[in-house]
Amino acid sequence: MKFSIPEAKAPMEICWDNIGIPHIFAKSIEDAYRGMGYACASERLWQLHLSNLYATGTAASVMGEKYVAQDLMHKAFNVVAGELPDSPGDYIVDAYLQGVNAYVDSLDDIPPEFRKAGTEPRHYTRQDVASRYRFTGWFQHKSWLEKIYLARLMAENGIEYFRNNVIRFSPEDGQCVEQMRDSILNIDLNIAKLLFPHETRLSGSNNWAISGALSSSGFPILATDPHQPHTMPNTFFYSHLNTPNWDAFGASFPGVPYFMMGHNRDVSWGLTTGFIDTYDVFIENQPPKETLTYTIDIAGETARSFSIAASNHGPVLESITHALGITTANEAKSTTSLDWVMRDQPSSAGILALMPLATNSKELGDALFENDVCPLVNNIICVDRHNDIHRYIATTIRKRPAKGKNHAEQGVTGVVPLPADDPQFHFDLSKAEELLVEVNPERGYLLTANDDTMESAGDYPIHNFATHNSRAKRIEALLQEKIQSRQNPKFTVEDFTNMQLDLLDFRARALVPDILASLKAPVAGIQPDGNLQEAIDLLSSWDFRATKASKAACIFYPLMERRPHLRFLKSVLGTSPAIETLSAVAPALSRFAIHDFMVESSPWLAHRETFNKIIQEEVMSIVEYLTTTYGDDWTFGKIHQIRFGHSLRKYDAWQHMETGPDPIGGSPTTLAMAMHNPPARGTVEQEVYHGPAFRWVVDMADPLRFKFVIAGGNGGRNNSDHISDHYHAWLHGNYYDMSLIRDEIIVKHLWQSKSNSANR
Helix, strand or coil: CEECCCCCCCCCEEEEECCCCEEEECCCHHHHHHHHHHHHHHHHHHHHHHHHHHHCCCCHHHHCHHHHHHHHHHHHCCCCCCCCCCCCCHHHHHHHHHHHHHHHHHCCCCCHHHHHHCCCCCCCCHHHHHHHHHHHHHHCCCCHHHHHHHHHHHHHHCHHHCHHHCCCCCHHHHHHHHHCHHHHHHCCHHHHHHCCCCCCCCCEEEEEEECHHHECCCCCEEEEEEEEECCECCCCEEEEEEECCEEEEEEECCCCCCCCEEEECCEEEEEEECCCCCEEEEEECCCCCEEEEEEECCCCCCCEEEEEEECCCCEEHHHHHHHHCCCCCCCCCCEEEEEECCCCCCCCCCCCCCHHHCCCHHHHHHCCCECCECCCEEEEEEEECCCCEEEEEEECCECCCCCCHHHCCCCCCCCCCEECCCHHHCCCECCHHHHEEEECCCCCEEEECCCCCCCCCCCCCCCCCCCCCHHHHHHHHHHHHHHCCCCCCCECHHHHHHHHCCCECHHHHHHHHHHHHHHHCCCCCCCCCHHHHHHHHHHHHCCCECCCCCCCHHHHHHHHHCCHHHHHHHHHHCCCHHHHHHHHHCCCCCCCCHHHHCCCCCHHHHHHHHHHHHHHHHHHHHHHHHHHHHCCCCCHHHHEEEEEEECCCCCHHHCCCEEEEEECCCECCCCCECEECCCCCCCCCEEEEEEECEEEEEECCCCCEEEEEECCCCCCCCCCCCCCCCHHHHHCCCCEEEECCHHHCCEEEEEEECCCHHHC
């Protein structure tokens, strides 16, 4: 096939291999990025367009009323990029967009997704790219509702009931709750309807690396598997760029040239969501500083304008909910404003574009920041062939003043709302130099898995609402086990692929003893039966591996999804709007294990029998359902299955774009991560919807050859051969042996650029 990019300076080739990866062979870096843009648009144009609609606050203009609130939030908080500062990486962005737009211009017909939505492709700009970066930081971890909900629960019931349900809580945080109790109780929790998606789930990823001193090859090895919702097409687009002196392979969001995870001949980097707290909530007692007007275009309707009040800290949430008709104005003495750290920080389109050109770990880190600003919220580990391994927190964050052990001794942590009129809570911004947090550690390895990577280190709290540390602890345990082995202490690529498939659940191992104690405890009104005893027997002998064959997993994971802690809260404290909606809108308030409640001097201790009763009732109900539905033939694989597909698969043109259902092991807290939707009420079956978007391991001894597999495939068009061609390999824990060497690539389709007048 022939293709044309008018701005290309020389002929190039796009070699599509047998598993759907485009390899762009060009004479220059700019032309390589032009080819990348063209290849991406050819497979993922609707996905690219849809993401830009979200990021630029224009989703309602195509998809209607449902997206008005999201568009308004994105405009009010400047998620949409305004005037763009210049960047050294702009030339890469421009080249990439030239490739994307050349494909748009080549279309003879409107693609079917666009026709279905009643819209058309357009040319894409630097502002789209800059907005996409900002949207990434805005979207990944909205901690502001956790802050409001934590404060509300404390204001309603007392601080001591919930002090242990967050990673850190300082005396100064408690003073803020006490000082503003009436105002906190006055917050209308309907502001949670501003959240998009309207119900959130915690995401995650695994990423670790070792120095050459620990590897069989003598060079660093890096493994990464980012966790995303399982969709068709895949979240990321995967491509290889080549010039005579340079190769780069990586995963990018369609529409941006930034390789979130990738490697070249010299450097390899991986990424996890950092659960970085970039929001502060303020209680305002003064009138708003200003009112700004935003216009939202709506498909099939007249454009609508909204007047939104803002303080020095940011937009007033109540003014947004009033404008949208979610709440009604009242005579409240206070309002709630929200500070998103990037709202007043301009960011370029070219930031991050230079990462694949780095020749060492320091240069990679330098490409993350411009003028100390980075729009992301990620942990990034990078290694290079010189055996330098670095970890960066790629973000911009407020430097809240808490210091000391667990940041709980000398100031607020930011986990609850703050009084707006107190100048001590006007925090400075972080500096890039403060966010290089680990360099060549003595232990020889780095790891992140959405945990609190900083703990008591650093001068200010960063991961206030991180996920459970079970995956991080499992990675470290496996690394230490190998290092301490006398027989074969050096790591291979195969060791890392085996780790990515590991099913031992450290969280289950920590929780099951307490669950068993509750199951064995005498409880008034409950007569132990065979179902209860079977659960005790299974959990007592469980090896804590979430395998498809496990029976104990059929009890533990449905119990977790039934959220017995919420029943416990309601039993002790009564029903309230905050408790009723807690799990849907503030999922990071997740420290509700038995030992989080039953700590010394906790007011929950007086209600242990109530907790025991709830655990016993839930477990007996689960076993009763399993035996009634499956007889004695129940295993985790029967109730824990994966399926995913295209969002339009109910229509004829996309009906074939789905996979499953298939049995699968894993859990949110195993390295082979599998997050599932809660079962329907009264059932136990769980549909897995979220997990590794891909798995990838590279040894820097030979970075042009590596292990790789996608959850699904790299295709996106409804007539693509590569929609789900990786699926079965991924599902069964297999990998492809990838090569970036031209003579070793199995070429399925060869596209060659036409000889444009510009490159003759």
